[in-house]
Amino acid sequence: MNKPVNQKAWLLVVPVFICVAFSAILPLMTVVNYSVQDIISPTQHVFVGTEWFRAIINDDDLRGALGRQIIFSACVLLFEIPLGVGLALAMPASGWRASASLVVLAMPLLIPWNVVGTIWQIFGRPDIGLLGYALNHAGVEYNYTASPAAAWITVLVMDIWHWTPLVALLCYAGLRAIPDAFYQAAEIDGASRFAVFRYIELPKMRGVLMIAVLLRFMDSFMIYTEPFVLTGGGPGDSTTFLSQYLTQKAVGQFDLGPAAAFSLIYFLIILLLCFILYNWMERVGKGGPASSGDDYAQ
Numbered sequence: 001m002n003k004p005v006n007q008k009a010w011l012l013v014v015p016v017f018i019c020v021a022f023s024a025i026l027p028l029m030t031v032v033n034y035s036v037q038d039i040i041s042p043t044q045h046v047f048v049g050t051e052w053f054r055a056i057i058n059d060d061d062l063r064g065a066l067g068r069q070i071i072f073s074a075c076v077l078l079f080e081i082p083l084g085v086g087l088a089l090a091m092p093a094s095g096w097r098a099s100a101s102l103v104v105l106a107m108p109l110l111i112p113w114n115v116v117g118t119i120w121q122i123f124g125r126p127d128i129g130l131l132g133y134a135l136n137h138a139g140v141e142y143n144y145t146a147s148p149a150a151a152w153i154t155v156l157v158m159d160i161w162h163w164t165p166l167v168a169l170l171c172y173a174g175l176r177a178i179p180d181a182f183y184q185a186a187e188i189d190g191a192s193r194f195a196v197f198r199y200i201e202l203p204k205m206r207g208v209l210m211i212a213v214l215l216r217f218m219d220s221f222m223i224y225t226e227p228f229v230l231t232g233g234g235p236g237d238s239t240t241f242l243s244q245y246l247t248q249k250a251v252g253q254f255d256l257g258p259a260a261a262f263s264l265i266y267f268l269i270i271l272l273l274c275f276i277l278y279n280w281m282e283r284v285g286k287g288g289p290a291s292s293g294d295d296y297a298q
Contacts, residue, residue, distance in 0.1 A: 034260035052261035062262070064237065065245040066269070069221060072156070072241065076220040077213060079160050084167025084212065085205075088175055089197070091168075102172070105165045117229025120158040124230075144231065148238035155227045155239050159220065167212045174208035175201060210281050214274060221270055242266055 035053070038046040056062055087105065092098040111119070126132035126143050135142040144154040182200045191199070224243035227233070233240035246266060250259035 031260045031263050034256050035264055037257060039256050048257070052258045053265070056258055056262045056265060061237070062242075062245060065240055065242050068238075068240070069242045072223070073217055073220040075156055076159055076163075076216060079156075080164045080167050080216055081209070081213060083160065083164045085171050085209075087164070087168035088171035089201070091172055093176070102169070105168055108162050108165050109169075111162070113225035114229050116158065116162050117226040120154060120226075121230050124154050146235055148235050151231050151235060151239050155230060158226055158230065159223065162226070163216060163219070167216065170208045170212045171205055174205040178204045210278070213281065214278065217277060218270060218274060221273070242269075 036047060036049055038048045038051075040046060091101045091105070108116075123129045124132045124142075124144050126136050132142055132144075141147075142150050144150040178201065182204075183196065186196050186200060222243055223241060224247070227239050227241065228244055231239045233244050246259060246262055249255050249262060
């Protein structure tokens with residue numbers, strides 16, 4: 001006999017549905033509405049269909065910003081994931097040293113994004129900044145306000161410094177969740193440190209690594225505050241990413257139609273790339289030594 005469904009339970013989630021409708025669905029409907037209209041005045045709108053979408057797709061500035069965004073996100077994943085895993089492996093497993101390490105490691109995450117940009121803006125100045133002055137004093141010509149290469153490196157290093165601790169904390173939590181029986185079995189078998197990492201720790205961290213990769217990819221693909229405060233998108237447009245391009249369209253030029261169309265394209269790009277990345281990681285995980293750790297525990 002099937003248990004009767006309590007219809008009153010649906011009443012408990014009605015407030016959640018209302019909040020989601022006002023905070024997500026209604027703004028999304030507004031963006032879709034704006035993306036197909038030319039807003040001449042608050043009371044005069046002209047339907048233009050897909051004109052704004054065609055204009056955005058054919059915009060050379062958008063293509064340049066998209067290329068820079070993809071390169072930046074790829075560099076972020078390339079550096080932050082291995083560094084985060086390495087930091088997690090190097091941290092103490094227990095005791096007061098582990099607690100102190102967690103506190104120190106989490107400090108960059110507690111700093112607001114605009115403050116991070118200001119810190120590195122001062123830190124990298126060639127006249128009074130510690131980094132800029134030290135590099136120039138050592139004979140390395142460094143000026144992130146004049147050199148696109150220096151600006152790129154500074155923005156990338158700033159993001160690595162700010163967000164690698166997040167990857168490390170996630171990986172550390174994954175490591176601490178591994179039962180001691182796996183390590184004891186590996187010690188009995190005489191496994192090397194690399195073998196323990198490859199066959200026990202890495203497969204068991206696959207879930208948290210997937211979360212870390214997706215979080216860092218989505219966040220890096222939407223980065224705005226730090227590079228805007230640090231370089232303002234310059235020199236030229238060398239550090240102008242998609243979010244800054246969108247802000248220029250919506251706020252700087254007040255082109256609400258093209259900005260709305262670009263917002264939808266931006267959303268679809270992130271959704272598509274996350275879907276591709278997630279499926280690729282799933283295939284790699286299933287084809288890797290995911291069951292090796294279970295063999296050690298038997």
